[in-house]
């Protein structure tokens with residue numbers, strides 16, 4: 001069955017390690033006849049959450065008009081959500097955290113989504129998955145399908161690339 005897939009890549013290094021895995025997932029998902037959108041947060045200028053609570057209305061919209069509204073709409077529509085981050089100080093990177101904060105209008109309205117997590121690190125994820133999983137756990141009935149971690153250069157790891165491609169294909 002064709003699914004709606006959204007891939008959110010948060011590394012500043014477009015074409016870097018986590019982003020390369022994102023692209024493999026996208027390639028697989030497209031070959032598997034799914035509808036796929038990918039966003040590089042690096043390419044979207046967006047502000048931090050202001051904690052104003054103005055999004056806590058039935059419209060679930062942030063008052064800040066800075067390019068994230070489309071991403072949040074696509075997340076609500078999606079069947080499959082992929083979050084990708086480089087590991088910084090054993091945590092998700094600041095860009096992904098800032099994005100999660102801006103998901104305040106929808107974080108607990110996301111429902112029945114399947115999740116994939118992609119991380120890239122020099123040596124280890126540390127405890128980074130905890131924060132990402134905590135965010136996912138606020139959604140309704142989430143299913144974690146897989147975590148893919150690349151240590152070092154992604155492009156020189158064909159087996160991992162194949163695994164991620166196949167996950168996208170079969171998603």
Ligand SMILES: Cc1cc2nc3c(=O)[nH]c(=O)nc-3n(C[C@H](O)[C@H](O)[C@H](O)COP(=O)(O)O)c2cc1C
Nearest residue numbers: 011016017018086087088089090120121122123124
């Ligand atoms: C600010 C910063 C902090 C980092 N902290 C860690 C870390 O705690 N653990 C680790 O294994 N690698 C760490 N790294 C290395 C990156 O995770 C690694 O280079 C990764 O492959 C980058 O992924 P990307 O190509 O997807 O951006 C850090 C890199 C930067 C720039």
